[in-house]
Amino acid sequence: MAKILIIEDEEPIRRVLFRILSEEDSSYEIHEAFDGKEGLKKIQNDSYDLILCDIKMPKLDGIEVLQNANVSNKALPFIMLTGHGNVSTAVEAMKLGAYDFISKPPDLNRLLNSVRHALENKSLVNENIILKRQVAKKYQIIGESKEIKIIHDLIDKVASTDARVLITGENGTGKELVAHNLHQKSDRSKLPFIEVNCAAIPSELIESELFGHLKGAFTSAVKDRPGKFESANNGTLFLDEIADMSLAAQAKVLRALEENKIQRVGGNKDITVNVRVIAATNKNLKNEIINGRFREDLFHRLAVILINVPPLKDRKSDIGLLVEHFTKVLSKDQGLELKEFDSKAIESLKNYPWSGNIRELRNVIERLMILGDNPITKKNINQFAPK
Numbered sequence: 258m259a260k261i262l263i264i265e266d267e268e269p270i271r272r273v274l275f276r277i278l279s280e281e282d283s284s285y286e287i288h289e290a291f292d293g294k295e296g297l298k299k300i301q302n303d304s305y306d307l308i309l310c311d312i313k314m315p316k317l318d319g320i321e322v323l324q325n326a327n328v329s330n331k332a333l334p335f336i337m338l339t340g341h342g343n344v345s346t347a348v349e350a351m352k353l354g355a356y357d358f359i360s361k362p363p364d365l366n367r368l369l370n371s372v373r374h375a376l377e378n379k380s381l382v383n384e385n386i387i388l389k390r391q392v393a394k395k396y397q398i399i400g401e402s403k404e405i406k407i408i409h410d411l412i413d414k415v416a417s418t419d420a421r422v423l424i425t426g427e428n429g430t431g432k433e434l435v436a437h438n439l440h441q442k443s444d445r446s447k448l449p450f451i452e453v454n455c456a457a458i459p460s461e462l463i464e465s466e467l468f469g470h471l472k473g474a475f476t477s478a479v480k481d482r483p484g485k486f487e488s489a490n491n492g493t494l495f496l497d498e499i500a501d502m503s504l505a506a507q508a509k510v511l512r513a514l515e516e517n518k519i520q521r522v523g524g525n526k527d528i529t530v531n532v533r534v535i536a537a538t539n540k541n542l543k544n545e546i547i548n549g550r551f552r553e554d555l556f557h558r559l560a561v562i563l564i565n566v567p568p569l570k571d572r573k574s575d576i577g578l579l580v581e582h583f584t585k586v587l588s589k590d591q592g593l594e595l596k597e598f599d600s601k602a603i604e605s606l607k608n609y610p611w612s613g614n615i616r617e618l619r620n621v622i623e624r625l626m627i628l629g630d631n632p633i634t635k636k637n638i639n640q641f642a643p644k
């Protein structure tokens with residue numbers, strides 16, 4: 258049910274608007290305000306899906322209402338109502354974020370179409386906000402240890418810049434979480450985040466995957482295809498396990514970073530791209546450079562900022578929080594019975610070496626929630642956790 262506020266100082270027009278909206282959809286909950294000051298007070302004290310607001314009003318005009326409302330809720334759509342002589346003011350309102358403006362007396366079809374579209378748009382915005390919150394929760398970095406606080410501090414300092422970041426750490430430590438957090442807290446957060454697992458793509462296909470190809474460039478190239486650099490334009494490209502990339506592909510990535518230009522496989526036309534590159538690896542790149550498997554110049558291009566994600570054995574104080582987090586997630590996502598871990602069980606988990614890090618811990622917790630008692634005990638740990 259949509260909740261709509263009409264802010265209009267002329268009662269006859271307010272009555273007409275009320276009747277039109279009521280006849281359009283009986284489920285609309287329609288509120289009224291007789292001037293801008295009262296309207297703004299209602300907006301600040303209540304929650305609305307749409308505002309119909311006159312521009313010329315005593316005490317507080319529509320532009321002032323729009324500006325003040327936008328401070329607290331930029332997603333709230335405004336349809337501005339204007340007399341024939343106030344079109345320039347209405348255009349100014351659009352620049353300030355108004356969804357639409359309609360001349361008075363309002364045309365019935367024009368008004369109802371604008372109301373429908375504004376409410377649909379508001380619904381999409383709300384869905385987008387919910388999805389972003391879900392994504393943020395999915396990639397939340399859990400922990401309060403000194404090591405995790407250092408990582409949070411680095412993310413906060415670096416995210417708003419376009420500096421390239423190289424994330425290092427063992428398998429399963431959560432390097433991809435750091436990459437997602439960097440993107441979510443950046444000015445590029447509303448733009449694409451494209452992830453490429455360099456270890457999962459055959460060496461003969463990695464260049465096509467990254468840079469795209471033209472039709473006929475190779476046997477299976479049946480049509481032109483953009484690569485990940487183009488898909489990530491103006492956003493973030495996350496190159497996971499970059500040490501597994503071929504030297505030929507490394508040379509092309511280096512050029513893309515140096516010149517902000519790429520060429521599709523089979524083509525010779527430069528394509529300009531604006532991409533923030535975040536890379537990750539579980540290997541020691543300095544050793545890879547010594548052994549001739551990784552380009553030193555590419556390393557220096559990527560490692561403007563270095564973030565090392567510590568193994569779980571180096572932040573065992575976070576295990577209790579991680580257990581609590583994973584039990585809630587697994588219970589919600591997989592319908593498993595929500596179980597508690599007693600203190601001896603937690604201490605027992607802290608004594609494991611966790612060679613598989615966070616990923617291994619999550620798998621163990623899932624196994625214990627399926628097979629263990631409630632609460633889960635040290636005995637259950639000895640039964641079902643890795644030896």
